[in-house]
Amino acid sequence: MYKPLLAAILLTLSAASVSLAQNQKLSTTSSKAVRLYEKADEYTRARDFNRALGFLNQAIEKDPGFVEAYIRAANLHKMMGNKQAVFEYLQRGLGQTPYNPSYANYYFDLADLYFERGAYQEAKQNFEAFLKAKPRNPKLVQWAKDQIRSADFALAAMQKPVPFNPEQLPQTINRFGLQYFPYTTADQRFFIYTARASNRPEHDENIFVSAWKDGEWQAPAPISETINSPANEGAATISGDGKTLVFTSCNRSDGVGDCDLYISFRTGNEWSKPKNMGSPVNAKAWDSQPSLSADGRTLYFTSTRSGGVGKEDIWVTYLNEDGSWQQPLNLGDKVNSPGKDMAPSIHVSGSTLYFVSDGHVGLGGLDVFKATRGDNNQWSEPQNLGYPLNTHADEGSLFITPDNEVGYYSRQGTTDAGAVTIQLYRFDVPQAWRSSVNSTYAQGRVFDAATKKPLAAQVQLYNVATDSLVQQVNSDKVTGEYTVVLTEGKQYALYVSAPQYLMNSVSFDYTSPKSLSPVALDVYLEPIVPGAAVTLNNLFFDTGKYELEKESKTELNKLVKFLEQNPKVKIEIAGHTDDVGSDKANQVLSEKRARAVVEYLASNGVAKDRFRYKGYGESKPVKPNTSDENRQQNRRIEMRVL
Numbered sequence: 001m002y003k004p005l006l007a008a009i010l011l012t013l014s015a016a017s018v019s020l021a022q023n024q025k026l027s028t029t030s031s032k033a034v035r036l037y038e039k040a041d042e043y044t045r046a047r048d049f050n051r052a053l054g055f056l057n058q059a060i061e062k063d064p065g066f067v068e069a070y071i072r073a074a075n076l077h078k079m080m081g082n083k084q085a086v087f088e089y090l091q092r093g094l095g096q097t098p099y100n101p102s103y104a105n106y107y108f109d110l111a112d113l114y115f116e117r118g119a120y121q122e123a124k125q126n127f128e129a130f131l132k133a134k135p136r137n138p139k140l141v142q143w144a145k146d147q148i149r150s151a152d153f154a155l156a157a158m159q160k161p162v163p164f165n166p167e168q169l170p171q172t173i174n175r176f177g178l179q180y181f182p183y184t185t186a187d188q189r190f191f192i193y194t195a196r197a198s199n200r201p202e203h204d205e206n207i208f209v210s211a212w213k214d215g216e217w218q219a220p221a222p223i224s225e226t227i228n229s230p231a232n233e234g235a236a237t238i239s240g241d242g243k244t245l246v247f248t249s250c251n252r253s254d255g256v257g258d259c260d261l262y263i264s265f266r267t268g269n270e271w272s273k274p275k276n277m278g279s280p281v282n283a284k285a286w287d288s289q290p291s292l293s294a295d296g297r298t299l300y301f302t303s304t305r306s307g308g309v310g311k312e313d314i315w316v317t318y319l320n321e322d323g324s325w326q327q328p329l330n331l332g333d334k335v336n337s338p339g340k341d342m343a344p345s346i347h348v349s350g351s352t353l354y355f356v357s358d359g360h361v362g363l364g365g366l367d368v369f370k371a372t373r374g375d376n377n378q379w380s381e382p383q384n385l386g387y388p389l390n391t392h393a394d395e396g397s398l399f400i401t402p403d404n405e406v407g408y409y410s411r412q413g414t415t416d417a418g419a420v421t422i423q424l425y426r427f428d429v430p431q432a433w434r435s436s437v438n439s440t441y442a443q444g445r446v447f448d449a450a451t452k453k454p455l456a457a458q459v460q461l462y463n464v465a466t467d468s469l470v471q472q473v474n475s476d477k478v479t480g481e482y483t484v485v486l487t488e489g490k491q492y493a494l495y496v497s498a499p500q501y502l503m504n505s506v507s508f509d510y511t512s513p514k515s516l517s518p519v520a521l522d523v524y525l526e527p528i529v530p531g532a533a534v535t536l537n538n539l540f541f542d543t544g545k546y547e548l549e550k551e552s553k554t555e556l557n558k559l560v561k562f563l564e565q566n567p568k569v570k571i572e573i574a575g576h577t578d579d580v581g582s583d584k585a586n587q588v589l590s591e592k593r594a595r596a597v598v599e600y601l602a603s604n605g606v607a608k609d610r611f612r613y614k615g616y617g618e619s620k621p622v623k624p625n626t627s628d629e630n631r632q633q634n635r636r637i638e639m640r641v642l
Contacts, residue, residue, distance in 0.1 A: 026068050027097060033062035037069055049076045065096045071106055087113040094126075104133035108140060115147055115364055118392030120158075124151040146361075154363040157387040162432060164388055166409070166425040172219055173210060177203070178422040180410035182399050186240030186294060186348055186441045186483050187518065188406075191217055194234035199420055205234035207247060224271040227264055235289045239296030240348050240402075240441065241473050241483035242266065246277070246290040246299060256282040261290050261301060268478035280327045281317055289397070291344045294485040295471035299325070300344040300353070309336035310359055314344045334379050335371050342366070343397035349487045352435035353379065354398045360384065364392035368409070372436045385433055396422070402441060402485060403516065404434040439487045442508070442519040445480035446496055449524035454480030457498040457525060461486075464493050464538060464551040488513050493538040493554050494521075501525035502641070503562050505555060507537045528569060533640035539597065544581075546592035548600065556597070559639065560604045563611075570642040573597045575615040578631035583617060591615025597637060612642075 028034060040055035053076055059069045070093025077085035090110040094103060111126030127144040135141055168174060176195040183192045191210040197203040206228040208220035222228045223236075227245070236247035243266045250259040260282040262274040276282065285305035292299055297319040304312050305328075313336040315328040335341060337359025345354040351373050356366040360382055367390040369382035384390060385398075389409075396410035407429045412422050446457040456477030461470045461484045470492070475482040486492060492508040504523050526532040538555035539548065548556070563569060575590030594613035602608055623630035 026066070028059075028063040028066040028069075030063040030066070033059040033066050033069070036062065037066070037072070040069075040072065044072075044076065049080055052076055067093045067097050067103070069093070070096070071103075074106075074109075083113075087117075099129060099132070101133035104130050104135055107133075108135075108144065111144070111147065115151065116392060118154075118364065120151040120154045120363075124148050124155075127151070150361050150364070153361050153384070154387070154392075157363065157384070157390075160386075161388050162386045162430050164427060164430060166411070166427040169408075169424045169426055170217065173217055174423045175220070177419070179208075179424050180422050181235050181237075181289075181343075181397050182408035182410065182424055183236070183238050183345075184399065184401060184408075185238060185242040186402050186439075186485050187443055188212060188401055190238075190242055191220075191408075192223070192236055192238050192245075193220075193424065194236060195220075196234075204230065205232040207233050207236045207245075224264075226271050226273055233262075237290045237292045239292050239473075240294035240485050241296075241481070243473070243476065244292060244296035245271065246292055247274070248288040248290065249274075252276070257284045257287060259286045259288050261287050261299075267476060277325065281325050286312075289343050291346045293346055293350055294348040295473050297472060298346070298350070300331075300346055301328075302342045302344065303328070309333045310338045310341060312340040312342050314341050314353075314355060331379060334381055340366065345397055345399050347400055347435040347439070348402040348441075348485045349435050349437045349439045351437050351487070352400075354400065355382075356395055356397065357382070358394075363387060363390045365394040368395050368398050370433065383432075400429055400433070400435060402439040404429055404438050407433070437487050437489055438516050439485050440516040440518050441483055441485050442494065442521050443481075443483045444521040444523060446475040446482060446498075446523045446525065447480055448501075449526045452524075454478065455498055455501075455525060456480075457482075457496050457501075457523075459484060460495045460497075462493045462495065462554045464491050464554050467554045467557070486510055486516075486519070488516065491551065495558055496523045496525060497562070498525055500528055502528055502532055502534045502639070503558060504534055505537045505558070528566060528641055530641055533574075533638050536597075536637045536639055539637045541593060544589065546589060546596055548596050556600045556604075559597075560601060560606060563601070563606050570610045571612075572640045572642055573601075573611060573613040574638040574640060575613070576620055576634060576636050576638065577618050578621070578634040579618045579625040580631065587615055587617035589615070590617050593637060 026034060036055045036059035040052040043052035053073055056069050056073045059066055070089045074086045074089035090106055094106060094110055107126045107129040111123045111130060114123035114126060127148050130144050177198040179193055179195040181194045184190060189212050193208055194205055195208050196205045207223045209223045210217045210220040227233060231249055231252060233247050233249050236245055238245050245264045247262055248259055249262050254276045256279060261277045263277050264274045265272045283305040285303055287301060287303045289302040290299055300314060300316050302312055303315050308330055314331045316331060317328040318326045320326060330336060337357055339357060339359025341355060341357045341359060343356045353371045356368050358366050360369060362384050368385045370385060371379045371382045373379055398407060398409045400407045407427050408424060410422050410424055415421055446455045448455050455475060457475045459475055459482045460472045463470050471484050473482055473484060486508055488510050491511050494506040494508060495503055497503040504525055526534060536555055539552045541549060573594045575594035577586040577590050594615055598611050598613045601611055621634040623633050625631050625634060
């Protein structure tokens, strides 16, 4: 957990504070050890810490049970920045004597050092020793209690480890000294990450991309000369369709703060010149570690700006229809803690957020957590992902693929030469870590139906049960490619539209999917010319009925909007049935269904001289009525341009 700035620093750093009080009662009876201890005090006052340590070590040799000498040496080593030595001297010194409440502060410090090393039982015992002395500093008391809770959690987690067998990614990917912040596109065809040769100042961060080909990741390449520069570019995130990139860059001339978020868009194979996202997304504070939603319209990121809960918080902003970004919102005190909450990674389903934190109960340092978004759009209490992913050390960011099958994360280590290294790993995702819902994707290209050339079109995905927009992307104007994410538990309507073309609608029922295999779907848009026709695939009727079901509202509203945007267009709404039942009954049913549609148009302001309706019964099937699937396609409502 995060250790706040405390009013009282336990191992004090001033020379005066480590001087020997004349009336101090020492634990040794050796006069020689006392004289050496006093000599050390003289050199401490003179700020000659190395000489002081020499005399303290001699005093300890004279009396190995001389507790104050160990504590004094620990103080000096702390002043010199030798953390390991601090631990060793406190451990040896406090282990020499029975419990003594006058050593309460040192029990506290030793407990912290044990915790940092993952020695949770010893940490708990020393925090309890500190509390037993009834200390008066409420911040220290609360910290000790919180750490005891974390120690108990860690001990329990280690007794029930989560099945976790990470595999280091091949040298093809781990070819740099440091690599981190892994992401993939929704189709998992491209792997994006940040890398640098080392921690040395001359080695800057850059963004790399690897393609999946022939069953393996290919050698990475810089994502673009337009994006990578002599400055640092890193902590990048990419939208599900691979067309929007947001990354962090620091100390640029166009910066709002020290580190800002930048955005770039891909058309064909070319990335646009990165643009500082500006205010209100960027503030004068540190803004970094972005994570985009699947459609690139929601952005999570880490910031030290004011108005947060802790030192570093996770914030979210939403894209407006005019292309501007809204004022960022803090995710609140369920996700954010008084400590550091960082490296958000939103699952493509939008229902689960992964992040690292040192402010929630955990195993020490930065642990990986997940929070789940409920039906009320509120985040759950974060769940620690447990041991052995989380340890007493700092953990890195985590990415889970759309199908919940594979995860990627970074792990810090050291080389044989002692240099820091960060490597990327993959793992099979344990059930407990998975997003609350599974996802897949629909992917294809949009074409002009007449010329067969790729089209730039708007692709919208709606939840028909709530008539709400779930995702919105644009097909690539060069290739026509698009990708949208489909999440289980919803019935979707997919709308593809472009100026001067008829809209095209597709229905996806994922309320209880038998399969979450990706959907390949090319879309051909018909130019608006007389005789052009499309099937309205998201109009729903009960069997044998002509009343429109409520799930039809999205399609009906889209039709109204299409007519508003194309005021000169006149249409025919045509009803069709299969061959089940009598010709007469089917004729009547098809006409009543077509009339139900135009009545909705009229009630929503469409002039009656712009439409007509007709029932064709079973006379114009699009497929032979030889199977249930074919009959379903024959039961349809069409829109035809007059």
